[in-house]
Amino acid sequence: GAGVSQSPSNKVTEKGKDVELRCDPISGHTALYWYRQSLGQGLEFLIYFQGNSAPDKSGLPSDRFSAERTGGSVSTLTIQRTQQEDSAVYLCASSLGGDLKTQYFGPGTRLLVL
């Protein structure tokens, strides 16, 4: 498809397990973002990749969270030793450079940690 895709769409896991969330950005988009939305909250910035530059990880809430982007395309967000407070919708977006008006979001992965 032409849009940003994310998988899985839903993930239920047990506290303490590791999870991997995947994002396929729009082809040609050099910038990729991860956000999360907890219940009743706005979107919270997690990490930003732009081309070959070092990613901006300033939004990651703890060292249990990490992300990588391989070949400037697909990205994986990994949460180690999940906690119940990690339950949220994780959204990925991509854009042409840093132009926010070209930023398109994926449908998100709904993560539930039991």
Next chain:
Amino acid sequence: DQQVKQNSPSLSVQEGRISILNCDYTNSMFDYFLWYKKYPAEGPTFLISISSIKDKNEDGRFTVFLNKSAKHLSLHIVPSQPGDSAVYFCAASVYGSARQLTFGSGTQLTVLP
């Protein structure tokens, strides 16, 4: 500490009337503001934006107003249509940077036919 606040979680409006969605912010460094629309099971989509050097930006039925002194922005939709029913998020950024993009918690707009 929520830097961007949407104090109305929901709003219902009759078709054809005006919808006004409000957003307040606290960080005076914000200089670029955006509105997004989100349908269920989809990601947010960009709707309209405004730079802090302007106080109004219009795009078809959508107009965004910015009052810097009050740290307040609003989105006007006129006339409202049933297809406008969605969650609307406002967001604010420093230097238009996605790294500093801060979102409100959203307002569910329902346009009644």
